[in-house]
Amino acid sequence: xxxxxxxxxxxxxxxxxxxxxxxxxxxxxxxxxxxxxxxxxxxxxxxxxxxxxxxxxxxxxxxxxxxxxxxxx
Amino acid sequence: xxxxxxxxxxxxxxxxxxxxxxxxxxxxxxxxxxxxxxxxxxxxxxxxxxxxxxxxxxxxxxxxxxxxxxxxxxxxxxxxxxxxxxxxxxxxxxxxxxxxxxxxxxxxxxxxxxxxxxxxxxxxxxxxxxxxxxxxxxxxxxxxxxxxxxxxxxxxxxxxxxxxxxxxxxxxxxxxxxxxxxxxxxxxxxxxxxxxxxxxxxxxxxxxxxxxxxxxxxxxxxxxxxxxxxxxxxxxxxxxxxxxxxxxxxxxxxxxxxxxxxxxxxxxxxxxxxxxxxxxxxxxxxxxxxxxxxxxxxxxxxxxxxxxxxxxxxxxxxxxxxxxxxxxxxxxxxxxxxxxxxxxxxxxxxxxxxxxxxxxxxxxxxxxxxxxxxxxxxxxxxxxxxxxxxxxxxxxxxxxxxxxxxxxxxxxxxxxxxxxxxxxxxxxxxxxxxxxxxxxxx
Numbered sequence: 001x002x003x004x005x006x007x008x009x010x011x012x013x014x015x016x017x018x019x020x021x022x023x024x025x026x027x028x029x030x031x032x033x034x035x036x037x038x039x040x041x042x043x044x045x046x047x048x049x050x051x052x053x054x055x056x057x058x059x060x061x062x063x064x065x066x067x068x069x070x071x072x073x
Numbered sequence: 074x075x076x077x078x079x080x081x082x083x084x085x086x087x088x089x090x091x092x093x094x095x096x097x098x099x100x101x102x103x104x105x106x107x108x109x110x111x112x113x114x115x116x117x118x119x120x121x122x123x124x125x126x127x128x129x130x131x132x133x134x135x136x137x138x139x140x141x142x143x144x145x146x147x148x149x150x151x152x153x154x155x156x157x158x159x160x161x162x163x164x165x166x167x168x169x170x171x172x173x174x175x176x177x178x179x180x181x182x183x184x185x186x187x188x189x190x191x192x193x194x195x196x197x198x199x200x201x202x203x204x205x206x207x208x209x210x211x212x213x214x215x216x217x218x219x220x221x222x223x224x225x226x227x228x229x230x231x232x233x234x235x236x237x238x239x240x241x242x243x244x245x246x247x248x249x250x251x252x253x254x255x256x257x258x259x260x261x262x263x264x265x266x267x268x269x270x271x272x273x274x275x276x277x278x279x280x281x282x283x284x285x286x287x288x289x290x291x292x293x294x295x296x297x298x299x300x301x302x303x304x305x306x307x308x309x310x311x312x313x314x315x316x317x318x319x320x321x322x323x324x325x326x327x328x329x330x331x332x333x334x335x336x337x338x339x340x341x342x343x344x345x346x347x348x349x350x351x352x353x354x355x356x357x358x359x360x361x362x363x364x365x366x367x368x369x370x371x372x373x374x375x376x377x378x379x380x381x382x383x384x385x386x387x388x389x390x391x392x393x394x395x396x397x398x399x400x401x402x403x404x405x406x407x408x409x410x411x412x413x414x415x416x417x418x419x420x421x422x423x424x425x426x427x428x429x430x431x432x433x434x435x436x437x438x439x440x441x442x443x444x445x446x447x448x449x450x451x452x453x454x455x456x457x458x459x460x461x462x463x464x465x466x467x468x469x470x471x472x473x474x475x476x477x478x479x480x481x482x483x484x485x486x487x488x489x490x491x492x493x494x495x496x497x498x499x500x501x502x503x504x505x506x507x508x509x510x511x512x513x514x515x
Contacts, residue, residue, distance in 0.1 A: 009416045010416055010418070010447070011447050036417050036419070036447040037409070037417040037419075037447055037449065037450055038450045038451075039305070039451075
């Protein structure tokens with residue numbers, strides 16, 4: 001079992017959180033959607049596994065490389 | 074003519090409007106958010122007024138604040154540019170209520186064209202070619218009946234839409250049921266209205282648009298622009314004329330666009346977007362009731378200053394003279410986004426040196442030291458190249474991309490160079506799926 005930190009590739013704002021702690025997710029499932037520069041940027045799970053933490057909330061401002069969620073496989 | 078024009082916009086287009094106003098001897102008033110402090114065009118305008126806040130909602134979309142600026146400065150006209158409030162009929166009416174002229178078409182026309190179902194209906198009524206489609210769809214059953222009539226695959230589109238948001242393709246009854254509910258939810262979230270309609274899905278179409286100008290009675294066209302090189306339904310490269318299409322095929326479409334604009338009493342500059350199927354059939358996509366980002370392409374092949382023409386039309390000075398299409402022009406949009414992942418990129422421009430080359434026009438609202446923020450769209454500059462031939466325009470654009478020095482943010486300059494040297498692009502074999510295929514190759 002390894003924990004995978006899901007980092008933001010952009011600075012922006014959290015628009016919508018699609019997954020919650022405890023959810024079973026597949027690689028590529030959308031965990032949340034960020035908004036930056038008038039674009040919606042989906043954040044996908046890097047692995048098949050379980051969501052162990054969601055570190056941000058809707059409308060929160062985020063920095064590049066900030067850890068948004070942790071998924072365990 | 075107007076005395077003083079407020080520019081309710083920022084960046085590249087704000088600077089372009091300042092230039093047009095300066096050339097017409099009209100005073101320009103620009104507003105700027107805290108994020109745009111120090112932008113180079115602020116000094117080029119007659120007057121620059123600071124707005125509070127950095128987000129678009131606090132600044133460039135804040136109608137109350139903008140109304141205050143109109144009254145305080147005594148501006149007798151407002152240029153909305155593109156994006157922000159450019160296609161907001163409510164804003165156009167508020168401007169008029171202040172006693173100023175909105176530089177754009179009548180608010181009713183903005184409203185009709187903003188409603189995609191209504192716009193499509195107008196096109197049908199005025200014999201502008203349309204691909205098969207439906208009116209507003211009320212229920213899933215109705216969607217299934219209409220899809221059977223139109224024929225799969227169909228596209229479910231939000232009526233209040235734009236920018237490709239919420240569009241879903243369905244190729245069977247089962248997938249249509251899913252697409253119908255998903256599109257409704259997305260449309261509700263993005264546009265505050267769940268209304269959707271169906272249109273026949275055209276596989277790998279070309280995006281061909283017609284530049285029109287109207288004075289409320291008469292109308293003219295200034296030829297087409299080919300805008301098929303897109304990512305996320307956003308254009309990356311535009312050119313005029315459209316490569317590889319016979320003038321004999323285009324002429325009827327251009328004339329229909331002109332006739333349509335005259336019939337609806339169109340009274341500004343506008344763009345009629347169409348999708349051209351592989352069979353050469355054109356279908357109405359939408360009409361943009363504003364100056365377009367890619368207007369410079371048309372300016373370079375016709376010699377008509379479209380922004381000045383738009384201002385003159387708003388002042389009631391009539392249409393410009395029609396001009397022949399000469400040479401070939403190509404615009405590449407330089408975005409602050411990664412060439413490989415297409416992820417947007419923010420930061421301070423530690424180096425920003427646009428190229429200065431013969432046959433290449435640079436449009437930018439940025440300068441070295443400025444910040445690229447998450448609050449606005451990621452376009453840094455437009456490079457518009459012109460040549461006697463398409464080959465020459467492509468060559469000049471390529472040299473310009475190589476010479477453009479930008480540091481501090483990731484840019485798509487490498488991707489632009491890849492497109493401009495791609496044999497498929499050079500051969501003109503482009504459609505709206507082209508860029509995704511090119512990106513998938515590597």
